[in-house]
Amino acid sequence: QSALTQPPSVSGSPGQSVTISCTGTSSDVGGYNRVSWYQQPPGTAPRLMIYEVSNRPSGVPHRFSGSKSGNTASLTISGLEAEDEADYYCFSYRSNTDWVFGGGTKLTVL
């Protein structure tokens, strides 16, 4: 089962916006509004940032937003801060009661 496709790395300067893409198929990302995003700083467990494509759990800054078009979901971080530097993973439901992660994207804040 192939992972969802994410760019290996993205970067931006403080205050800028960055977008991380997550591409799947009609059997996962495109077929369901069940994409979530996780932030993982080095040496820590992942943290839920977005669920159901665009919903933010309480405590997650409004700078984080999610969207989806066709088979591609996106996470946008506005007003980049140094503390946003981490790995980011998308996660989607896939048909037949299965779930799949993206390969991960390393965000560097310049």
Add this chain to the structure above:
Amino acid sequence: QVQLQQSGPGLVKPSQTLSLTCDISGDSVSSNSAAWNWIRQSPSRGLEWLGRTFYRSNWYYDYAVSVKSRISINPDTSKNQFSLQLNSVTPEDTAVYYCVRDAAIGLDTLDVWGQGTKVTVSS
């Protein structure tokens, strides 16, 4: 505040069984809304969802296709914990293993993670 505390060996021999336990505090393994997952992470395979159990008047289990023939996730209501057993392990099963709660605040909301257990499969 919900916390998950993992325990289990960090070294397992090839062909043997990997066994990990996750103790739950602040929630119940028998919750009618939450689900209890195992996820692993390795440099070669990235993050990989392995399976879950949940209670909705009966116990239910879902397993990833990639490990379905080798995996078992079991709740223990008397100890408020759940466990992972992965049989016939190979070096490919070397990874950091996490127990994770899906809080069901929405769909697929993996909101609480254990501390992770690094498991190495080696003779």
